Ligand SMILES: [Ca+2]
């Protein structure tokens with residue numbers, strides 16, 4: 001009997017059954033779920049992509065991860081690559097930077113700064129969407145993207161503000177502005193600001209606006225006049241792409257305003273290169289993700 005046949009016979013016989021091993025047969029006791037495991041130094045469940053996998057029956061030592069998708073295996077706050085990009089790949093310029101990352105509560109956040117290229121709201125949203133892609137399992141992991149603040153995932157003041165302040169502190173900056181998902185709803189005259197993800201509009205009032213009166217869409221274009229028909233048409237065309245930024249002022253307060261509000265008392269003119277990017281996604285379950293193959297392509301499940 002071959003080695004394969006003996007192993008199969010052991011499986012088929014089950015407990016309490018009688019079976020016979022021939023005199024020259026080799027008895028091999030093998031595990032049934034041997035698989036590739038990868039080194040996980042920081043213990044976040046995601047394996048180091050720079051080290052090869054080891055065939056094991058179970059996790060051993062620090063060879064415990066079932067994939068090698070960790071974007072940084074020395075930082076427990078930077079987790080795995082779910083979609084097409086790691087956080088550090090979202091910024092490309094020489095002076096661009098991943099400022100910080102945090103996993104807390106039901107959210108995972110990354111905080112980026114692009115200094116060498118214009119970072120508009122649209123570019124920020126596209127970048128965050130790439131990071132937040134969940135190729136599988138699609139039904140269990142909804143994609144987020146540009147950060148918004150959903151009260152169902154915890155108190156804004158207790159959790160998310162603490163995360164933001166820790167990240168800002170890590171950069172050593174007293175004033176700060178980042179795109180978040182607050183958009184204008186309704187027409188130019190009677191509309192108002194609302195959270196893009198339908199989070200409670202009451203949160204906007206909790207945070208407060210940076211100026212005495214809420215910004216208006218026309219404030220994004222300080223050199224245009226809303227009463228001019230041509231200017232009005234341009235503002236209307238841009239309306240769906242306008243978002244407020246979350247601003248940390250010199251006084252250490254958070255408010256909602258235009259990105260450049262961090263640099264002036266009253267909120268200055270719209271400045272494309274000013275804003276940072278705050279992205280958010282639900283944490284992925286590393287056990288649900290397969291290894292990335294040698295070519296870098298995701299394996300299908
Ligand atoms: Ca890891």
Ligand SMILES: [Ca+2]
Pocket residue numbers: 042044046070071072073074075076077078079080
């Ligand atoms: Ca990590």
